[in-house]
Amino acid sequence: MLNGDDALDTQASVRRANLRRALQLVFRAPGAQTRAGIARGTGLTAATASSLVAELIELRLIVDGEQAASTGGKRATTLSIDADHHLIVVIVIRPTDARIALVALDGTEVETHRVTYTEKTRDRMLDEAVADLAREHAGRLLVAGVQLPGTTDGRRVFESVQLDWTDVPLADRFERLLAVPVLLVNDVDAEAIAEAAREDESAGYRLFIHIGTGIGAAVTLDGELAPGPRDRAGEIGHVQVVFSDDARTCRCGRVGCLESVASMTAMLGDDFDDALDDAAIAGLAAAADQAGLADGARALARTIKLIAAVLDAAEVVIGGPARALGAPFLELVQAEIDYTATGTTRVPVRFADAGASISTGVAQVALSSALGVRWSPAQLRAASALRD
Amino acid sequence: MLNGDDALDTQASVRRANLRRALQLVFRAPGAQTRAGIARGTGLTAATASSLVAELIELRLIVDGEQAASTGGKRATTLSIDADHHLIVVIVIRPTDARIALVALDGTEVETHRVTYTEKTRDRMLDEAVADLAREHAGRLLVAGVQLPGTTDGRRVFESVQLDWTDVPLADRFERLLAVPVLLVNDVDAEAIAEAAREDESAGYRLFIHIGTGIGAAVTLDGELAPGPRDRAGEIGHVQVVFSDDARTCRCGRVGCLESVASMTAMLGDDFDDALDDAAIAGLAAAADQAGLADGARALARTIKLIAAVLDAAEVVIGGPARALGAPFLELVQAEIDYTATGTTRVPVRFADAGASISTGVAQVALSSALGVRWSPAQLRAASALRD
DNA sequence: GAACTAAGTTTATTGAATAAACTATGACCG
DNA sequence: CGGTCATAGTTTATTCAATAAACTTAGTTC
Numbered sequence: 001m002l003n004g005d006d007a008l009d010t011q012a013s014v015r016r017a018n019l020r021r022a023l024q025l026v027f028r029a030p031g032a033q034t035r036a037g038i039a040r041g042t043g044l045t046a047a048t049a050s051s052l053v054a055e056l057i058e059l060r061l062i063v064d065g066e067q068a069a070s071t072g073g074k075r076a077t078t079l080s081i082d083a084d085h086h087l088i089v090v091i092v093i094r095p096t097d098a099r100i101a102l103v104a105l106d107g108t109e110v111e112t113h114r115v116t117y118t119e120k121t122r123d124r125m126l127d128e129a130v131a132d133l134a135r136e137h138a139g140r141l142l143v144a145g146v147q148l149p150g151t152t153d154g155r156r157v158f159e160s161v162q163l164d165w166t167d168v169p170l171a172d173r174f175e176r177l178l179a180v181p182v183l184l185v186n187d188v189d190a191e192a193i194a195e196a197a198r199e200d201e202s203a204g205y206r207l208f209i210h211i212g213t214g215i216g217a218a219v220t221l222d223g224e225l226a227p228g229p230r231d232r233a234g235e236i237g238h239v240q241v242v243f244s245d246d247a248r249t250c251r252c253g254r255v256g257c258l259e260s261v262a263s264m265t266a267m268l269g270d271d272f273d274d275a276l277d278d279a280a281i282a283g284l285a286a287a288a289d290q291a292g293l294a295d296g297a298r299a300l301a302r303t304i305k306l307i308a309a310v311l312d313a314a315e316v317v318i319g320g321p322a323r324a325l326g327a328p329f330l331e332l333v334q335a336e337i338d339y340t341a342t343g344t345t346r347v348p349v350r351f352a353d354a355g356a357s358i359s360t361g362v363a364q365v366a367l368s369s370a371l372g373v374r375w376s377p378a379q380l381r382a383a384s385a386l387r388d
Numbered sequence: 389m390l391n392g393d394d395a396l397d398t399q400a401s402v403r404r405a406n407l408r409r410a411l412q413l414v415f416r417a418p419g420a421q422t423r424a425g426i427a428r429g430t431g432l433t434a435a436t437a438s439s440l441v442a443e444l445i446e447l448r449l450i451v452d453g454e455q456a457a458s459t460g461g462k463r464a465t466t467l468s469i470d471a472d473h474h475l476i477v478v479i480v481i482r483p484t485d486a487r488i489a490l491v492a493l494d495g496t497e498v499e500t501h502r503v504t505y506t507e508k509t510r511d512r513m514l515d516e517a518v519a520d521l522a523r524e525h526a527g528r529l530l531v532a533g534v535q536l537p538g539t540t541d542g543r544r545v546f547e548s549v550q551l552d553w554t555d556v557p558l559a560d561r562f563e564r565l566l567a568v569p570v571l572l573v574n575d576v577d578a579e580a581i582a583e584a585a586r587e588d589e590s591a592g593y594r595l596f597i598h599i600g601t602g603i604g605a606a607v608t609l610d611g612e613l614a615p616g617p618r619d620r621a622g623e624i625g626h627v628q629v630v631f632s633d634d635a636r637t638c639r640c641g642r643v644g645c646l647e648s649v650a651s652m653t654a655m656l657g658d659d660f661d662d663a664l665d666d667a668a669i670a671g672l673a674a675a676a677d678q679a680g681l682a683d684g685a686r687a688l689a690r691t692i693k694l695i696a697a698v699l700d701a702a703e704v705v706i707g708g709p710a711r712a713l714g715a716p717f718l719e720l721v722q723a724e725i726d727y728t729a730t731g732t733t734r735v736p737v738r739f740a741d742a743g744a745s746i747s748t749g750v751a752q753v754a755l756s757s758a759l760g761v762r763w764s765p766a767q768l769r770a771a772s773a774l775r776d
Numbered sequence: 777g778a779a780c781t782a783a784g785t786t787t788a789t790t791g792a793a794t795a796a797a798c799t800a801t802g803a804c805c806g
Numbered sequence: 807c808g809g810t811c812a813t814a815g816t817t818t819a820t821t822c823a824a825t826a827a828a829c830t831t832a833g834t835t836c
Contacts, residue, residue, distance in 0.1 A: 012791080018793090034815095070812095073812040203617065239697045306627050400823085438785065
């Protein structure tokens with residue numbers, strides 16, 4: 001439909017780009033945008049804005065809404081997202097189960113299925129579930145986003161230890177079943193995007209670090225995943241960061257890895273599990289060796305400082321189960337960062353917002369890839385309210 | 389002329405973008421490109437390609453060259469860069485002197501001046517030299533690139549310790565004198581670009597690290613400076629990387645900075661100076677404490693590993709006086725990187741190519757900013773042959 | 777030398793945006 | 807309360823860039 005690359009050679013690509021820009025403006029302020037606002041926001045004329053809106057309505061991507069209050073002249077017709085037609089398929093694949101959700105264009109989850117499987121039945125179960133979806137909702141599916149733990153270029157899964165997959169052309173497989181574009185997304189990347197999209201002004205680089213049993217990083221630029229081939233980016237868990245003689249041996253066999261000191265397992269002990277709820281984690285944290293937590297925070301801070309300095313990052317966000325460690329942990333990290341920071345190099349660290357649904361992140365990437373559109377913070381809140 | 393942003397809203401911007409693409413193709417293969425080649429390379433029709441070429445010739449950016457050999461039909465007319473009209477102004481500002489060069493569109497240096505000054509006379513001397521240039525070459529100047537040590541957004545110098553400047557609107561000042569667009573570029577960034585542009589296939593992220601009395605980094609993506617606000621990026625010299633008790637105190641007053649172990653001064657002693665030639669540096673290196681060199685290499689490698697992992701960098705390039713340390717140093721760095729690297733995370737390290745003229749880097753950025761064009765490796769070689 | 781092939785130009789057409797005139801609707805104000 | 811102004815949005819004629827298709831030029835191949 002509107003997907004494809006921006007070849008930028010002909011008028012058609014200009015039209016497509018302008019349709020995207022108009023759609024983007026509606027998505028950023030749904031129910032509050034108007035034709036005149038689009039004209040102002042794009043720099044195009046009112047006539048062109050009207051024409052773009054007409055086409056977007058015909059494509060069933062937006063709808064006319066209520067009349068806005070007058071601002072001194074004729075009242076404007078507001079524009080909203082058409083949530084009644086197109087659906088985004090979100091597939092979250094984990095080792096023993098998957099969640100398949102249908103998300104409307106306004107970010108609300110319409111339907112959710114859970115598929116459980118073993119390693120042996122996984123492929124078959126997934127294919128069946130996806131095929132069922134395609135049959136039930138034929139013609140209404142717009143795009144699909146697949147979140148999984150592992151390295152990917154969006155088309156193939158290069159390597160997933162947790163799923164025991166190597167070089168699997170999963171996007172092709174699902175595209176044949178769904179007949180819509182499929183995009184594979186690394187789980188940490190998806191988390192980072194869900195988080196970055198919440199900011200209205202997501203200027204500059206943001207470093208996102210997921211901390212659970214493992215550690216992964218993702219970099220976003222202006223609210224979107226940093227460009228370039230990100231196939232294997234963010235794999236910082238097993239980079240050596242501790243060099244003293246008492247550095248621990250990591251589960252990967254090497255010594256002094258970031259994960260060996262700063263993962264949740266390293267800091268809270270083997271009782272930790274990614275599935276624990278926040279209260280349980282807080283309990284473990286209270287009982288844990290505080291020196292271990294401090295060591296983890298310090299190693300993390302040192303890692304962050306270096307990366308933030310190279311990128312001139314505006315902010316660092318810590319996500320995953322580590323969020324449950326609360327303010328004290330954050331303060332340890334920030335203190336270590338500030339310890340040797342000059343005025344301009346001090347980078348603020350915060351936890352990811354609990355409200356950001358992870359599936360929203362995948363949907364976000366998929367939507368952005370298909371229509372070049374990002375959701376507004378308000379919609380992300382609506383989406384996450386429906387979750388679970 | 390062709391500068392300005394790519395608003396992508398109207399036909400005019402498509403035309404501008406296509407002119408840039410056509411010009412880019414000629415720059416990539418000067419003397420070997422043809423109208424038909426541009427049509428193939430852009431996906432546009434032959435008629436459009438001809439029209440674009442006609443406009444570029446009228447703009448005096450390219451010229452018709454010789455007839456190529458036939459490939460089975462009519463012989464093609466080759467296209468070359470018009471080196472006889474437009475000039476790029478390159479200004480390299482250092483604490484006590486500046487080099488002002490005029491570079492033709494094909495990368496050859498036409499003219500070079502050296503201006504020496506004291507801190508007191510610097511502003512006046514620079515302004516006078518620039519004003520002279522504007523008077524002598526009125527109408528032929530296309531764009532100006534200004535390279536300086538310090539943080540900048542391209543328009544203002546935020547902070548330059550070495551020049552003792554804080555928040556100086558230098559681009560505006562020079563633009564008033566030159567009447568062409570002026571772009572300020574950090575010196576390490578310029579070095580990184582000169583280097584990255586030499587690669588024909590500069591895919592992915594490249595980490596460039598300048599090592600002299602100080603240490604600075606720059607990240608390029610596909611041969612161009614990584615996007616985003618890079619105002620203060622790359623300032624890694626004073627991030628703490630040594631945490632042992634015997635960490636040295638840095639000249640900045642803090643402890644364990646990268647510069648305190650891996651700068652040339654740290655590794656070779658206070659006899660080192662940025663102005664030394666390669667032989668002198670090699671002499672210092674031979675006489676220096678080898679343990680210090682090893683410490684520096686190790687600290688550097690640890691830094692590199694982390695950053696390369698986050699970005700999934702394709703390559704790391706070390707530039708500046710450290711090049712004179714030669715293969716042994718490089719091997720130390722690479723060995724430490726490989727020590728804990730898995731198959732996919734191992735990033736190759738090499739020295740910057742000695743032939744890449746630094747002023748070519750600035751000219752490159754300026755040209756790219758004005759015309760969206762990058763030089764081919766062949767031209768960079770030609771340019772550097774003329775240097776000094 | 778006839779057929780073919782590639783390079784490049786000419787001409788009519790298409791599509792997207794624009795400018796300018798116009799309609800619609802409400803606010804403001806004496 | 808009616809005139810004036812401001813804002814929203816549409817209609818129509820025009821402009822501009824790219825395209826398709828026919829055509830010219832100039833070579834190779836058999």
